[in-house]
Amino acid sequence: MNTRPSKLVKGQTGEWEVVIGLEVHAQVLSKSKLFSGASTEFGAEPNSQVSFVDAGMPGMLPVINEKCVEQAVRTGLGLKAKINLFSIFDRKNYFYPDLPQGYQISQYKNPIVGEGEVTIDLKDGESRLVGIERLHLEQDAGKSLHDQNPDSSYVDLNRSGIALMEIVTRPDMRSSEEAAAFLRKLRAIVRYLGTCDGNMDEGSMRADVNVSVRKPGGPLGTRCEIKNVNSMRFIAQAVEYEARRQIDIIEGGGTIRQETRLFDSRLNETRSMRSKEEAHDYRYFPDPDLLPLELDANWVAEIEKSLPELPDAKKARFMGLGLSAYDASVLVAERDLADYYEDLAKGVDAKAAANWLNNEILGRLNRDGLSISQAPVSAAANNAIVAMISDKTISGKIAKDLLDIVWSDGGDPRAIVEARGLRQVTDTGAIDAAIEAVIAANPDKVEDVKAKPKLAAWFVGQVMKQTGGKANPAAVNAALKLRLNLPDEG
């Protein structure tokens, strides 16, 4: 699967390969924080969702939230990763105003989840494996606000102590497209699992991007870590900028310094974070306020049993139904979309249902700026429309008109077909009558069609018009061929 050639970047001295690894921070979906009973809800009044534990008050102690442990295990299982039945919480020590304890409780040498893998789906329908190195649980920090006052920063600890899963990949991606594809896939997985809402705007999912460059097939270069890249678009921009910067340095005779950099989305560039550099001695050690986290293998097995069908399995199943790899991966990208599709496709041809969803529904949603969950026409109603096309109750053309009606006015598609007499005409008598009427009105065209058989399409159109679009086009074709003595290949 990984044999597809990398996308290479041109430099002065030839081509370069970009090597990318990601560290994704995904906020665990839970009601309360990792080590305290304060709420995790987004957007509350400053410091209103903070317990004395979260504020690092003297003598306060952490007690772990069982749900957060379960969510990490679920996610690990979803990443086909090894679940470590013994893991340890460590303290990562550094000073920062939004880090109230003076340390972050994280997992260092013994994370809760070990190695796993994710298959990413690329534009051309190809796939690539990205290795997962680990997933660990840790606390989020608070937030410093710098714009309220010219001389001061304001600290809000509402985020402080919220559970995060830090998911670290192997340096297995070779372009910003692949990095974005990984993030999309990871987001789909955690959303399927219900372990993270994947909302990048609210910061529920943030990525640090490790970028290095090398000559194709050569040894890995020195990497730089770009912090907190918070949208798919920024990831692409940051990778492109950083790769170019590194290539220019190396080709100019310089060397890359391993460092942490910040992506400035306004200037569209990365720059060194010196302040972060000097404090790089985190003095990790096991948190003596917590005992090792030990999991019961049976409990893990129970969680595994409760996992939903994940995107890859769903994609394979959809392909088994006759969908192309591309169609299948588009449909499984969002759980809502896949669910919608499955309802739509019930009892009808899978491919026809997929085409209908891709061409008609998604097109209209896009036009109206709506998501699949906001679709004004239910999957069941669409299912009825597709079923009516396939049993020839209505024509494809009528089906589209019908969808427009239901889209804007609502209603039951079958009832509308009956009420408005939209049933397709397959009765040859009615079609023959319409053909005779067209021939009678256009004798000159009858002559022409003998010389230019392509004109037959014009006749079909006229007959369809005559029948108000309700005639079955195939039946019209056949009858016309017979009546006008046209050769078979029209």
Added chain:
Amino acid sequence: MSNSVPLTLAEARDALKARKISSKELTSALVQGIAQSRGLNAFVTETPERALAMAAASDARLAKGEGGALEGLPLAIKDLFCTKGVKTTAGSRILGNFVPPYESTVTQNLWNAGAVMLGKTNLDEFAMGSSNETSAAGPVFNPWRAKNSNANLVPGGSSGGSAAAVAGDLCLAATGTDTGGSIRQPAAVTGIVGIKPTYGRCSRFGIVAFASSLDQAGPMTKTVRDAAILLGSMASVDPKDSTSMDVPVPDYEKQMEGGIKGLRVGIPKEYRIDGVPADIGGLWDKGAAWLKAQGAQIVEVSLPHTKYALPTYYIVAPAECSSNLARYDGVRFGHRTSGSVHDITELYEKSRAEGFGAEVQRRILIGTYVLSAGYYDAYYARAQKLRTLIKRDFDKAFESCDVLLTPTTPGPAFGVGEKTSDPVSMYLNDVFTVTVNLAGLPGLSVPAGLTENGLPLGLQLIGKAFDEGTVLRAGLAIEQAAQFQHKPANWWRAA
């Protein structure tokens, strides 16, 4: 009632139950006694109004025949326990004005049992010290003085204020905390009883942390029975402390009874160390003889890694402290420099340098160093392995005995200022106590005799994890044999 209240906790409890005295009488006598004893500097904060109000509420409950196990009994609280609405300083300038909006679990347990709070006692800054000389509130003086001497002696540390308050009859009993000996060592040198229970027996929630894997709260009392009574109320299973043990709290006062016939008492040979005065060795032998006379069997045991305990401790404890004390940064509470600063880093550096005393800063530096890149394995990781070996020593020893008998300290109380210039010689005061913290075991110090100079000495009993009952039973046997009835001369009371 005189302002000196020599009653034990048990005596006062029985007198209150029998309505022979009221909590108000008891409390006001002690409140006055405390006010007259400021020369000892045992209290950082006195809370007389609160004490009297609590006493009145207790009297009302007692009058109705109600009340908890400690109903109406006035106690002193080490100023390391957070007390809601009452300043809690940890003996540090950095917490000089800190008023916690919450209560520690241990003190809450005491109030739930009906106890009365007299005030907060002095301590070494952040409980780091063995002489109570590192407190921002100044040193505490030991109520005891050597024969024919007016020189002030230290009360031991870090629970020096609590020890002095109990020894000086300024309270019926007090709470302490013990990270390397901070209950037992001051108890020994002030002639009182102190027990550090098994790690996980008393909740650490709301106790200002020094070294989380070693810190443990415990009672400081006049008698072994009092220790059993007070521990019964301090201990609990606390869902707010992940390291609090899910074991129900037994009736220690009951477990303490029954004698020691057939009890196997281990004498660890490695505790006979050079340079310890003859008084100590003699008292130790006497203690073994007392227990034997009451039917115990004395066995020699070996704790081969004993000599590594103190250096192990001086890596583990500073490492944890360097991290635990990172939260004192002048942002959310505590001292913030009033000097001008250019940035947040300078704010941290100045606030912390101004707020922490020399010993605390020294330990933060040691801890930062041993955890830093390149040194972690050589120091911290090695020390945690030594800890495993030290604990295994005890596991092995307890295969052939039920309880261990050792001296509590390598000497009696020393002079104020005598050891402040040499940290290592100061650290050596904990040589017999620190092993117990490293292994998480219960340890009890019982006053057992006086030096030639008339200063108290203690003997230590060490038990298996969660076997405080046996430790108290053996302690009671020592107490009964020693008949330690000595009291310090009352030199400090202002008229």
Added chain:
Amino acid sequence: MSVDKDTVRRIARLARLAVPEARLEPLAGELNGIFQWVEMLNEVNVDGVPAMTSVVAQKLKWRKDEVTDGGVADALMQNAPEREDTFFVVPKVVE
């Protein structure tokens, strides 16, 4: 291993303690005294010995996922050296 003046300066910086230049040398001396004493731990063979992770033989306590805390912004702010409404205030942090 011996601690010099620069090492003291570096760890003081890591620990966010302002140490006056004149104190660096004496502190290095004090720390060396302690570290020399601690050197005795090297006598012990610790190969294959697991580092202690907890002295109590107990499983980590787990809490139910319920909102039981928070909503105490005023109590939280009551000891703050500097505040603005319910924000803690610090000198400008630049990134």
